[in-house]
Amino acid sequence: MPLAGGQPTTISIDNSPIPAKDACWSPDGRSLAFASNLLGQFQVAIYEVASGGITWLTDGQGEKEYPDWSQDGYLTYVISHGPKSELVVMEIASRQVSTFRVEPGVIYTPKFTPDNQQIIFGFDNPRRPSDLWSFRRDNARFQQLTHSLPAQLDQSELVMPEEVWYPGLDGVAVPALLYRPQSGGDLPPALITIHGGPNWLTQITWDPLVQHLVSRGWVVLAPNYRGSTGYGRAWMNANRFDLGGVDTNDVAAGADFLVSQGLAEPSRIALTGRSWGGYLTMTCLTQFPEKWAAGSAVVPFLNWFTSHQNSRADLQHWDIQNFGDPLSNHDLWYQRSPFFFLDRIQAPVQLISGAQDVRCPASESRQAYDKLIALGKECEYHLYADEGHSFLRIENQVKEKTQRAAFLARYLEKSENQE
Numbered sequence: 001m002p003l004a005g006g007q008p009t010t011i012s013i014d015n016s017p018i019p020a021k022d023a024c025w026s027p028d029g030r031s032l033a034f035a036s037n038l039l040g041q042f043q044v045a046i047y048e049v050a051s052g053g054i055t056w057l058t059d060g061q062g063e064k065e066y067p068d069w070s071q072d073g074y075l076t077y078v079i080s081h082g083p084k085s086e087l088v089v090m091e092i093a094s095r096q097v098s099t100f101r102v103e104p105g106v107i108y109t110p111k112f113t114p115d116n117q118q119i120i121f122g123f124d125n126p127r128r129p130s131d132l133w134s135f136r137r138d139n140a141r142f143q144q145l146t147h148s149l150p151a152q153l154d155q156s157e158l159v160m161p162e163e164v165w166y167p168g169l170d171g172v173a174v175p176a177l178l179y180r181p182q183s184g185g186d187l188p189p190a191l192i193t194i195h196g197g198p199n200w201l202t203q204i205t206w207d208p209l210v211q212h213l214v215s216r217g218w219v220v221l222a223p224n225y226r227g228s229t230g231y232g233r234a235w236m237n238a239n240r241f242d243l244g245g246v247d248t249n250d251v252a253a254g255a256d257f258l259v260s261q262g263l264a265e266p267s268r269i270a271l272t273g274r275s276w277g278g279y280l281t282m283t284c285l286t287q288f289p290e291k292w293a294a295g296s297a298v299v300p301f302l303n304w305f306t307s308h309q310n311s312r313a314d315l316q317h318w319d320i321q322n323f324g325d326p327l328s329n330h331d332l333w334y335q336r337s338p339f340f341f342l343d344r345i346q347a348p349v350q351l352i353s354g355a356q357d358v359r360c361p362a363s364e365s366r367q368a369y370d371k372l373i374a375l376g377k378e379c380e381y382h383l384y385a386d387e388g389h390s391f392l393r394i395e396n397q398v399k400e401k402t403q404r405a406a407f408l409a410r411y412l413e414k415s416e417n418q419e
Contacts, residue, residue, distance in 0.1 A: 011047050013038075013054060020047075022066050033057075033067040033075055037233045044077050046092075057095065063230060064088070068119075070112040076119050078107050082175055082230050083163065083203040087121065087135060100135060102142050104160065106203045110135075120145075124206040127158040157182075159214045161204060161222070166257035168226075169249040175231060176254060177202055179210060179220040180263075189293075189412035190219040190264030192254050194273030194280045198227035198247060199236055209401045216405075218412065219264050221257070225250035225280075243323050244336035248283040255291045268412050270347075272296040272404060275360060275389065282338035282349075282368070289346040294411040296350040296404045299389055301360040302368045303339040310361050339364075342371050348378040350407045352400055354387035380407065 001008040011020040011034060023034045032047040042063040045056045057075070058064050067077040075090045079099065086101045087110060105125025112119055117137055124130040129148040136143070149155070161177035168174045181188055191213055195202045202222040210220050224230065225247040226238035239247045251271070258264040270293045273281045278300025285295045301307035308319050308326055319326075326333050334340060351369050353362040362383055369381040382403055384396055391397050 009049065009052075011036075011054070012052070023047075024067050024069050026069050027071050033069055035065045035067060035077070037063075037236075040234065041232045044075065044090075057090065057092070063232075066109050068109075068111050070116045071114075072116050074112075074116075076110045076112065078110060078121075080106075080203075080230055082224070083177055083201065085203075087119065089119070089137070098140075100140060100142070102133065104204050106205050125204050126160050126206060126211065127155045129206045157215070158211050161220075164257075166223075166253060168246075168253045169256075170246075172226075174223055174225060174250045174253060175228075176221055176223040176257075177204065178263075179214045179222075181214050181217045181219065183217050185217075187262070187265040188217050188219050189268035189270070190221060190255075190258050191408060191412070192251060192258075192269065192271040193220060193222045194251055194271060194277035195222065195224070195228070196273065196275035196277045197229070198225075198239060198243070198276045199229050200276075201228040201230040203230070209405065212401075212405060213408075216409070216413070219258065221254050223251055223254045240322050241324060244279070244283045244338075248280055248287055251280055251284050252288045252291060255288075268293050270294040270296070270408050270412055272298070272408065273300075274298040275300070278360070279338075283336070285347060285349065286338040286341040286344045289344050292347040294348045294350070294408055296352070296407055297365075298352045298400065298404070299354060299357055299360045299365075300351070301364045302337060303364060304333040304337045306339075306367075307360065307364055310363065312358060315359065339368055339371070342368060342377070343375055345372070345377055348380075348407075348411060350380050350382075350404065352382045352403065353384070354389060354391065355383055355385045356388040359389040 010017045018036055018038045020034045020036045023032045035042045035044055042065050043056055043058045044064045044067045045054050047054050062079040062081050064077050064079050067075050073092050077088050078085050079088050084104050085107045086099050087107050088097055088099050090097045102123050108122035110119045110121035119135040121133055122130055123133045131148050132145040134143045134145055159179050161179045164176050164178045165173040201224045214220055227247045229236050255269050259266045271281050278297035281295045281297040282300055282302050351365040353365040355362050369379055372379040387396055
């Protein structure tokens with residue numbers, strides 16, 4: 001966009017706009033480096049402003065994102081393989097690349113320092129909260145710049161996940177992260193935690209709730225069901241016009257995987273998720289009611305029709321682009337709305353919502369709670385009056401996670417009386 005005003009320029013090929021993000025100006029202001037998944041996976045390219053020409057700098061496997069341009073002819077960017085990422089430095093003229101890794105985890109938005117000698121970025125993993133790190137180009141060494149983890153917390157007690165693939169209900173392999181408790185003994189309970197989005201993914205990141213639950217002796221499985229990012233454009237679009245269908249099946253297949261591999265007690269498997277993960281929690285409870293010991297849905301939506309009607313215009317646009325028109329696709333919208341099938345639920349349900357939520361309005365949870373109680377189902381409902389879709393107050397974040405853990409523990413942990 002010209003600073004003096006005028007028409008914006010769109011990154012395009014043959015006058016057709018392409019998906020482009022993370023744009024970064026070259027030092028001379030003539031070019032933009034950007035990331036695009038036009039070719040199937042995110043690749044880094046250079047856009048020449050004057051000519052409109054595009055030169056692709058990368059290809060092959062792995063999602064390349066967050067490019068940043070140095071003053072001396074180099075680019076840095078992040079390459080991700082599913083849930084973990086690495087730092088890349090490329091000499092633009094030769095296309096020679098060098099790849100570096102702190103340890104399994106996720107790197108965010110690397111930036112060159114003005115003298116080009118260091119790259120500053122964010123990094124976290126299950127043993128390290130998000131902190132600023134530095135990479136020195138002269139000796140290829142990493143240095144942690146900020147320290148968010150309290151010194152008294154023993155990192156060795158924090159569990160790193162395994163990357164696993166398990167068969168979906170149709171046989172297609174589904175990627176996931178598996179957290180195993182350090183203690184042995186009898187078959188443990190298990191929790192399937194479902195990420196939101198749906199165009200998002202669970203990565204090898206800091207997650208205090210997961211660590212708490214694993215420390216209690218639970219197995220935690222986090223599937224990157226069809227619709228997730230990080231595995232290419234085809235996987236990201238694999239649930240389009242099948243929302244609440246194949247993605248629900250992929251999550252449900254996670255329970256089968258845990259049982260078949262002898263990882264968890266079949267009668268003590270629960271699930272939880274936030275936003276789209278809350279929606280899939282409810283579709284799993286209604287479509288596969290016999291599999292679950294309990295379900296906790298945070299800021300979910302349950303009724304496609306009311307959710308669409310009460311959403312902002314941009315969210316309504318997304319609904320139609322990814323699920324069709326609610327009138328011409330009425331039957332599909334109805335079948336994928338768990339609100340109409342709450343009578344099928346066999347497990348206790350927890351619903352948590354924010355009163356100021358404009359993405360998944362609290363009315364979605366409230367009407368489901370009222371119906372579940374009328375049906376004689378076991379359900380509890382928590383409303384946070386001062387929160388929206390993403391809870392921002394630290395005390396509310398702690399309280400919400402504590403409520404989830406306590407609710408799930410009632411049905412997953414054996415009491416002395418049960419034993």
